[in-house]
Amino acid sequence: MRVLERYLLRTFLVTFALTLAVFTFVMCLGAVVKAIDLLARGVSGWFILKIFFYNIPFLLTFSIPMSVLTTSLLMFGRLSSDNEINAMKASGLSLWQIITPVVLTSVLLSALCLFINGSISPKSHWAQRSLLVQLGVTDPLSLLEEGRFVRDIPGWMIYVGKKERGQVSDIHIYELGPHGATRSIRAKHGTFSVNKETNKLLVTLYDARGEEPDSSNPANLTGTRVVPAQTTTFPIDLAAVMQRGSVRKKGADMTFPELLQTLSEESQSLLGADPQEIVRNRMKLVVDANTRLALALSCFAFTLLGIPLGMKSHRKETSIGFAISIVLVFFFYFFIIIADSLVAHPALRPDLIVWIPVLLSEIIGFWLLKRMA
Numbered sequence: 001m002r003v004l005e006r007y008l009l010r011t012f013l014v015t016f017a018l019t020l021a022v023f024t025f026v027m028c029l030g031a032v033v034k035a036i037d038l039l040a041r042g043v044s045g046w047f048i049l050k051i052f053f054y055n056i057p058f059l060l061t062f063s064i065p066m067s068v069l070t071t072s073l074l075m076f077g078r079l080s081s082d083n084e085i086n087a088m089k090a091s092g093l094s095l096w097q098i099i100t101p102v103v104l105t106s107v108l109l110s111a112l113c114l115f116i117n118g119s120i121s122p123k124s125h126w127a128q129r130s131l132l133v134q135l136g137v138t139d140p141l142s143l144l145e146e147g148r149f150v151r152d153i154p155g156w157m158i159y160v161g162k163k164e165r166g167q168v169s170d171i172h173i174y175e176l177g178p179h180g181a182t183r184s185i186r187a188k189h190g191t192f193s194v195n196k197e198t199n200k201l202l203v204t205l206y207d208a209r210g211e212e213p214d215s216s217n218p219a220n221l222t223g224t225r226v227v228p229a230q231t232t233t234f235p236i237d238l239a240a241v242m243q244r245g246s247v248r249k250k251g252a253d254m255t256f257p258e259l260l261q262t263l264s265e266e267s268q269s270l271l272g273a274d275p276q277e278i279v280r281n282r283m284k285l286v287v288d289a290n291t292r293l294a295l296a297l298s299c300f301a302f303t304l305l306g307i308p309l310g311m312k313s314h315r316k317e318t319s320i321g322f323a324i325s326i327v328l329v330f331f332f333y334f335f336i337i338i339a340d341s342l343v344a345h346p347a348l349r350p351d352l353i354v355w356i357p358v359l360l361s362e363i364i365g366f367w368l369l370k371r372m373a
Helices: 002-040 045-081 084-090 095-135 239-244 256-269 275-313 318-341 356-372
Strands: 156-164 167-177 180-195 200-212 225-237
Touching: 002 045, 002 095, 045 084, 045 095, 045 275, 045 318, 084 095, 095 256, 095 275, 095 356, 167 200, 256 275, 275 318, 275 356, 318 356
Parallel strands: none
Antiparallel strands: 156 167, 167 180, 180 200, 200 225
């Protein structure tokens, strides 16, 4: 039995390593194109390597589950095609005993993915963003995150409800002084453009309404001067952001403890914002956390599903296993895309949608294994 377990475990790990290398390499092609662009801009090879390696943990959050599914399909498809499964059963082993080493390995891989998704990937993602800002090659508009007040630009606090190709809507801008806000501007929509030579962010607002408190007595709200304007334009200096070399963390840059802390403080960080925006912003963070958890646990779910599907296919061909895995992975990530698109509708609980393919994979996998046992 131990010999058989070692054989199955060795076969699984070797196939998994090869599959992981293939998927990670394919997903790295986008980073290679980006590296070539940076090289053309005169960035040193050492910085490009750092940016490239910072991107790998993020890619592993997707490539590891895909590799686990593909490995299960390929391995048990070959074992079934060669009648090795029947031979093991004829020697007195049950199907559950045969698959136990692989299932336990998938549990360990889920734990590894949980650590990567919750700690290594967000840290490397943030380090990559900070490095790009330091090099001055990233778009400063990326500093503006939908649904959150951004404080990365010294002297300013900016909130945008929606951002798309330089067009922004539901805008709240506060100019900050030593003792708080010296001016606030709200607008229904506007445009943000960047002059990368001068590091100036040019803000053009439409249907704007400015508020300037009484400088002699800011606490007296009755002294606030309201200045309506159909159109207003002003520059914001980004030089300090470029020199600092780091940016405030977004949801994708936060570890699990940081996400929990941010969720507990979110209502305080969005003072003055629409309560519905606060709820939407919290939901965005909750969806991000649940997506990471679902991706990690998908290793176990994909193994339960891949084993019976591989045995049913009775195929040795690698192309068949890859084709089936691609279809299933597309189905899985389709639900993640749906959840991300429904963040603005918290009542639909997009945080639970990401778990649908995980639960379906486990239920269908258990059902198929029970029928084949």
